[in-house]
Amino acid sequence: MERTLNFDHWARRELDAVEAALDAWVPADTPAGLGEAMRYGVLDGGKRLRPLLVLAACQALGGAREAALRSAVAVELIHAYSLVHDDMPCMDNDVLRRGKPTVHVKYGEAQAMLAGDAMQALAFEVLTPDAGVEPALQARLVRLLARAAGHAGMAGGQAIDLANTGRLLDEATLREMHRKKTGALLLASVQMGAACGAPDETTWRALSEYGEAIGLAFQVVDDILDCTQGSDKLGKTAGKDLDANKPTYVSVLGMEAARRHAQELRVAAHAALARAGLADAAALAAIADKVVERDN
């Protein structure tokens, strides 16, 4: 209970810092409304799970704050751009996101595509400031994020998703899809936060295992919530995956096994944290619980 209260306090403070950084670094004054569409797509919404993972991992290692805050903003920009593109008519054709009209509904498809493109570029721009972050660390952070966002990560997972709509998948293929589609960026969040410190090999490996478990748990719970919660609660269209005949953990494993799997992944995340030998792993531990216990 004590830990949860502290976590909520910590999370609120960190989220304020993330929102302020996003507000400062996502430009308002770009030409032709592009900045406005970018800001609409990323400000004032979302759980900010990825930024919190970055900042918690950095803090657990006593890492560099400026680098971590830039990493937090960069991963959120990548996540947000993927949602903007994913919502477009040629992909999921979704009109509601975080309880608001999606970017292409509000600004048109062309501007939405450009805004997503510019958000991805901005993520890498934010990671490479003229000063304030060691150049070698800048390069390492870009490397982690680019690999997680691209063909071997998020974009590759989306392609698998696209190719398998309406098909039955076995659990191994479903896991592979989600490991790339959502898992890679969640793992990168933990690793980028860790890279801002000076993790030894054991800590790096254990934190990576934590990140993988969190990534998978997040998706399993997402699939459960898609079946059990209404659109109001989720802030997006519920039951959509089922309607679209997309394979989910619930459709592949069944609801009870999916719930059990989420709990196993929580245990695995905690076990990995214990192996990481961190001075202060409380925030990371609390995030593992939140990811599994959330109701939206």
Next chain:
Amino acid sequence: MERTLNFDHWARRELDAVEAALDAWVPADTPAGLGEAMRYGVLDGGKRLRPLLVLAACQALGGAREAALRSAVAVELIHAYSLVHDDMPCMDNDVLRRGKPTVHVKYGEAQAMLAGDAMQALAFEVLTPDAGVEPALQARLVRLLARAAGHAGMAGGQAIDLANTGRLLDEATLREMHRKKTGALLLASVQMGAACGAPDETTWRALSEYGEAIGLAFQVVDDILDCTQGSDKLGKTAGKDLDANKPTYVSVLGMEAARRHAQELRVAAHAALARAGLADAAALAAIADKVVERDN
């Protein structure tokens, strides 16, 4: 004449190196056909002007070859992804590019959007290898490319273009649009190549002026060719900007003034090169001539 012959030889050798690097670094074996769509979008086509600018600038300064080759591939990936997205129905809705069906015609809109997204991520991945390029140089190259690709560069220019279709623009606004839309990436090509060497402030500034002149000249000539050449010659739909009522240098300045302006920019590019004090500026000088004299 001597210089032109040497340039053609140099360009052929360098283009072979660029094609081999693209072939090696743009993956074929990604899941669900994503890599195939990426390769279709970037391999075996295009004039590769940006890679040639990178390699010529690097060579003029005796810079690091591996870094320059990675930069050449990265800028071409950014350029190619922008074409893939630009051709889509919600943007220019073009079905022909480099004489072939566009990516979305061949692979569908969703895969085309994902392929473009993954190509952008890959550009930054290519710039940040585990070894072979100094980390501080990696960070500098990412910084240059991200700024040129994003809201203050290419994406911002596309947004201006989008907002002004069907409107009359004065020359200053047209120039501002192209300075961002195509000029920023051409300038970044020169600067990234230069950064692979060790330019002093005078050389950096002069090469940047060269890059700006080349960038503008390229667009002026593009607008001229769009009016004077057929689709066969261009490998894309000719007269499209005119049909779409897009402002061009020809529509704003008139054909004769546009031709004169292209020649002035060529002179400005050569003058900047002379100020740069380079040991070997022959390739850069030849590129300035090619950009203005090309017929496709």
